[in-house]
Amino acid sequence: MTDSRPPLSLVILISGRGSNLKAILDAISSGELNAEVRAVISSRLDAAGLDHARQHQVDTLALDGNDYPTRESYDRALQGLIDRFNPDLVVLAGFMRILTPGLVRHYRGRMINIHPSLLPALRGLNTHQRALDEGLHEHGASVHLVTEELDGGPVIVQVRVPVLEGDDAEKLAERVLKQEHRLYLQALQWLAADRIQWSRGQLLFDGRPLQEPLLLNSNC
Ligand code: GRF
Numbered sequence: 001m002t003d004s005r006p007p008l009s010l011v012i013l014i015s016g017r018g019s020n021l022k023a024i025l026d027a028i029s030s031g032e033l034n035a036e037v038r039a040v041i042s043s044r045l046d047a048a049g050l051d052h053a054r055q056h057q058v059d060t061l062a063l064d065g066n067d068y069p070t071r072e073s074y075d076r077a078l079q080g081l082i083d084r085f086n087p088d089l090v091v092l093a094g095f096m097r098i099l100t101p102g103l104v105r106h107y108r109g110r111m112i113n114i115h116p117s118l119l120p121a122l123r124g125l126n127t128h129q130r131a132l133d134e135g136l137h138e139h140g141a142s143v144h145l146v147t148e149e150l151d152g153g154p155v156i157v158q159v160r161v162p163v164l165e166g167d168d169a170e171k172l173a174e175r176v177l178k179q180e181h182r183l184y185l186q187a188l189q190w191l192a193a194d195r196i197q198w199s200r201g202q203l204l205f206d207g208r209p210l211q212e213p214l215l216l217n218s219n220c
Contacts, residue, residue, distance in 0.1 A: 005034060005192070005193070005194065007034050007035050007036040007192070008034065008035040008036075008088050008089060008188070008191060008192040009035070009036050009038050009085075009086070009087045009088045009089070010024075010035055010036065010037050010038065010087050010088070010089050010090075010091050010188075011037070011038055011039050011040075011041060011082050011085050011087040011089075011090050011091070012024065012037055012039075012040045012041075012053075012090075012091045012092075012093050013040075013041050013042075013043070013078075013090065013091070013092050013093065013095035014040060014041075014042050014043075014047055014049040014050075014093050014094050014095055015042060015043045015044050015047055015094055015095050015096040015097070016044065016047050016048065016049060016094050016096070017047075017048050017049055017094065018040075018047065018048060018049015018050070018051075018052050018053075018093065018094065019049075019177060019181065020093040020094060020114060020180060020181060020184050021040060021049050021052055021053065021093045021094075022049070022052040023181035023184065023185060024037070024091070024093070024184060024185065024188065025037060025052055025053070025055075025056045025058070027185050027188075028056075029056065032185065032189070033185060033188055033189055033192060034189075034192045034193070035188060035192050037053070037056070037058045038058075038059065038085035038086075038087055039058065039059040039060070039061060039081075039082075039085045039087075040052075040053035040058055040059070040060050040061070041060075041061045041062070041063060041078065041081055041082065042060070042061070042062045042063070043062075043063060043064070043065060043095060043096065043097050044062065044064070045062045045064055047062070049093075049094070050062070059085075061081055063077060063078055063081065065097065071097075071098070071100050072100055072102070074097075075099060075100040075102065075103040076102075078103065079103055079106055082107075087110075088110065089110055089111070089112065089191060090107050090110060090111040090112075091111075091112055091184075091188070092111065092112065092113040092114070092146065093114060093184070094114075095113075098150060099146070101148045104146055104147060104148050105148070107146070108147075108198075109145065109198035110198075111145065111146040112143055112144065112145055112146065112156070112187065112191075113143070113144055113145075113146050113151070113153070114141060114142070114143050114180055114183065114184050115127075115141065115142050115143075115144065115151050116128065116139075116140075116141050116173070116176050116177075116180065117131070117139065117140065117141065117142065117151075118138065118139065118140040118141075118142060118158055118160065119142040119144060119151060119152075119155050119158070120152070121136075123150060123151035123152065124150065124151065126169075127139070128169040128170075128172045128173040128176065129169040131163060131172065132163065132167065132168070132169060132172065136163055137162065137163055138160050138161070138162055138163065139160075139161050139162075139163050139172060139176060140158055140159050140160040140161045140176065140179070141158065141159055141161070141176055141179055141180045141183050142155045142157070142158045142183075142213065143155070143156050143157050143158075143183055143184060143187040144156060145198065145203070154203050154210075155213040156187050156190075156196060156203060156210070156213065156214065157183060157186060157187050157190075157213055157214040157215070157216055158183070158213045158214070158215055158216065159179045159180075159182065159183045159215070159216040159218055160215070160218050161175050161176050161179055161218065179216075179218065179219075182216060182219075183216050186216050190205070196210075
């Protein structure tokens with residue numbers, strides 16, 4: 001790796017399986033991504049993804065929603081934990097909670113999410129089944145900045161995945177997930193190289209306003 005910049009520091013939030021987290025950790029270990037994960041925080045004590053973090057000797061923390069009476073009190077505790085690690089960027093990787101506006105505002109321009117659809121299509125849950133139900137020929141995934149609007153922040157980069165004959169939600173999800181791993185890595189590589197910036201409410205790529213989402217070459 002020839003980049004002499006300091007590694008992009010990350011705190012990654014998960015709730016479950018953590019395959020995107022694993023892809024990020026593996027890319028850091030192999031030198032493909034100039035970043036360091038300062039902590040992984042899970043909203044579930046038993047999230048399988050926590051094991052990936054432990055295997056990479058990354059600090060893990062879990063914050064169970066049942067321990068907090070309100071969404072606001074949970075998010076205040078979460079913010080306190082994240083800020084303890086002072087990351088450049090907060091990365092949501094399958095974090096299954098709706099964030100309060102206060103938390104989102106605190107990390108404006110410094111928090112990204114990956115969503116399994118070609119946003120603005122199919123915000124919310126069950127995107128693969130909904131893509132099939134709507135008879136879409138093309139599905140995919142998006143990496144976007146997090147704003148107060150659920151799955152509604154400016155999209156940085158997307159990858160398209162064709163819907164194939166005979167697909168069910170599981171098969172489609174599996175193909176999309178493979179592409180998600182490439183997609184998140186690409187977005188993070190650009191962010192680590194400072195090629196993507198958020199300035200005065202506008203996404204910039206190589207210093208120029210991004211008029212529409214970047215597109216990752218699909219290899220499927
Ligand atoms: C991914 O499909 C991601 O797009 C969505 O939640 C899922 C998380 O999967 N936000 P994993 O935990 O990274 O395997």
